[in-house]
Amino acid sequence: MASNVVSRQAFITSSIEIARRFDFDGMDLDWEFPQNPEEMHNLGELFVEWRRAIDHEAKTTRRAPLLLTAAVYFSVDFFLDETYRKFPVWSINQNLDWINAMCYDYHGSWDTSRTGAHAALYDPNSNISTNYGLRSWIRAGLLKSKLVMGLPLYGKTWVLKDPNSHEIGSAAVAVGPGDNGVLSYAEIEEFNRKNGAKIEHDMDTVSTYSYAGSVWIGYDDVISTTLKIGFAQGLGIRGYFFWALGSDTSKAWVIED
Structure with a gap:
């Protein structure tokens, strides 16, 4: 779709039409992910033409x-x-709301x-972290007012090799319970209880994990989420979002701003 001006225009026109028909506030593009520099260039051109339209x-x-986000x-x-x-980044700064x-x-x-x-x-052992990722965007020139941090309302599960070794990075032998080793936050609370x-x-790492027998679950709870939000505030970015609200527990969270 993004590879040429004709298909980009068809997509843009239909997206605006649908957004207006259903009285949406805007559109969010979720392309996971452009596979090479050419596709990244096409993404930038898509944003330019979309904003113009x-x-x-x-x-x-x-x-x-x-609104236009990604x-x-x-x-x-x-x-x-x-x-x-x-x-x-140049196109994001000029054309996206965030x-x-x-x-x-x-x-x-x-x-x-x-x-x-x-x-x-x-x-502590790699750059695979939220701190590194968000700061890489800022170092690349992205305006902080355009940057929003994602927070997960689900966890990943493993089966421990040795139930007595249950830290982050402990040896595992398989994925644990859930759909391909994924449990919603509500399901994690139920499992823990x-x-x-x-x-x-x-x-x-500023994260939470739980374990029972050989099952190990890594996730975020109210404590780790609150600390992450404090980090985002200190970094001065626009805000944060959750993926996805349907995975939350019915019990209300209270997070201090």
């Missing part, structure tokens, strides 16, 4: 312009992949050999 539509209809990788560049590429950085899924079912904090704020799980807060 949004502004034109707002002017001709005398309505407030639709879900993006936790880091500005794909430093872990064989094909290096970087998001078009980006939603997906600061989660750092670890999961693709590596069953050890447990991991899948949304670690810090990682029914199994008398031990809950730990790891300050090195």
Whole structure:
């Protein structure tokens, strides 16, 4: 769709039409992910043309312009992949209202050999962390007012090799309960309660994990989430979002601003 001006225009026109038909506030693009520098360039061009069309539509209809946002990788560049590429920060600054950085899924079912904090704020052993990712966007020139931090309302599960070794990074042999080793926050609370799980807060990564028998779950709870929000406030970025609200418990969270 993004590879040429004709298909981009068809997509843009239909997206604006649908957003107005259903009285949406705007549109959020979730492209996971552009695979090479050419696709990153096409993404930048898409944003330019999309913003131009949004502004034109707002002017001709005398309505407030639709919002335009995008879900993006936790880091500005794909430093872990064989094909290096970087998001078009210049186009994002000029054309998007903000980006939603997906600061989660750092670890999961693709590596069953050890447990991991899948949304670690810090990682003492690598750059796979929210701290590194958000700061990489800022170093690349993204305006802080355009940057929003993602928070997960789900956890990743593993089966421990040795139930007596249950820290972050402990040896594992398989994914644990849930759909491909994923449990919603509500399901994690239920598991912890029914199994008398031990809950730990790891300050090195600013994350939470629980374990019962050989099952290990890495996630965020009210404590680690509150600390992450404080980090975002200190960094001076626009805000934070949760993925996804349907995974939350019915019990209300209270988070101090």
